[in-house]
Amino acid sequence: MxxxxxxxxxxxxxxxxxxxxxxxxxxxxxxxxxLMVDIDPQANATSGVGVDKTALEASIYDLLLEQTAVADVCVERAEFNLDLVPSSPALSGAEVELVNAIGREYRLQKALDELNGRYEYILIDCPPSLSLLTVNALTAARDGVLIPVQCEYLALEGLSQLTQTIELVRKYLNPDLTIRGLIMTMYDSRTNLSRQVVEEVRSYFPGKVFRTIVPRNVRLSEAPSYGQPINVYAPTSPGALAYKVLTAEILKGDQVKETTA
Ligand SMILES: Nc1ncnc2c1ncn2[C@@H]1O[C@H](COP(=O)(O)OP(=O)(O)OP(=O)(O)O)[C@@H](O)[C@H]1O
Ligand SMILES: [Mg+2]
Structure with missing residues (x-):
């Protein structure tokens, strides 16, 4: 599955x-x-694994609007053992074009259905908005959402709007939608603020915050400009270790869910 x-x-x-x-x-x-799916017109996930977003034959735009088959849009990144549905700047116009399209909220879900179990994991990178593109991602996210929260002042701001949107999508579009977990990011161990923010988010979302916390680490911010994930760019950095342990935490939780399902 x-x-x-x-x-x-x-x-x-x-x-x-x-x-x-x-x-x-x-x-x-x-x-x-x-499979990584980039549904953000900024296409940072695309360039972050070394794919030139300006030189693509097809992108998620074609998948959402031209009904191009997902297999024809996928880019293989053999170096990282990953496949990618890339994004491109053309996607910024998609929002408007999708408004009158039939099944506009289900376009991504339908496309991913075609993959028929080819992947064990599909992770979708969303734009910083609660737009139709994000709604497509939420509708497709059969196993839930991961919410990164930056350890900074006003971290909780906007999260109630996000949970309301998740509720609406669950009610009307995807009854399986849940919050899989919140990921605390850019933690600075030198400040009390970071610690307070984690506590605050934990009390607001009891049991939902991943134990693994991602520290602020310059290696994580450098890696995208080399088009490499952190396990290749700086595998022994604190940022790499955090994402490695977080991955294990997610895998473990998924296994527990499967055995109790
Ligand atoms: N743990 C970290 N330590 C240091 N820098 C980080 C860390 N996580 C992310 N960054 C940097 O912070 C910036 C924002 O991160 P990122 O692009 O992942 O956020 P985003 O939520 O996807 O942004 P957007 O909403 O624009 O899509 C980037 O420059 C990234 O390299
Ligand atoms: Mg982004």
Whole structure:
């Protein structure tokens, strides 16, 4: 069975793309057949694994709007043992074009259905908005959402709007949608603020915050400019270790779920 997670937070710059790239890379490194889906017009997940977003023959735009088959859009990144549904700047116009399209909220879900269990994990990187593109990701996210939260002042801001959107999508579009977990990112162990934010988010979302916390680590911010995930760029860095342990935590939780299902 394929597990499909959307990585969502309408707040910008909280670590969505960094989490998608590096969780995908570690899932792939543990031998899981993994697909990354980039549904953000910024296409940072695409460039972050070394794919030139301006030189693509087809992208998620074609998949959503032209009904191009997902297999014809996939890019193989054999170096990282990963496949990618890339994004391109053309996607920024998709929102408007999708508005009158039939089944507009289900376009991504339908496309991923075609894959028929080819992957064990599919991770979807969302734009920083609660747009139709994000709704497509939430509708496709059969196994829930991962919410990165930056350890900073006002971290909780916007999360109630996000949970309301998740509720609405669950009610009308995807009855299986749940919050799989919150990922605390850019933790600075030198400040009390980081610690307080983690406590605050834990009390607001009891039992939902992953134990593994991602530290602020310059290696994580450098890796995308080399088009490499952290397990290749700086495998012994604290950022790499965090995403490795977080991947193991997610895999373990998924196994427990399967055995109790
Ligand atoms: N743990 C970290 N330590 C240091 N820098 C980080 C960390 N996580 C992310 N960054 C950096 O912070 C910036 C924002 O991260 P990222 O692009 O992953 O966020 P995002 O939520 O995807 O942003 P957007 O909303 O624009 O899509 C990037 O420059 C990234 O390299
Ligand atoms: Mg991003």
């Amino acid at each position: 394929t597990k499909i997670y959307a990585i969502v937070n309408q707040k910008g710059g909280v670590g969505k793309t960094t989490s998608v790239i590096n969780l995908s890379a570690y899932l792939a490194a543990t031998g899981r057949r993994t």
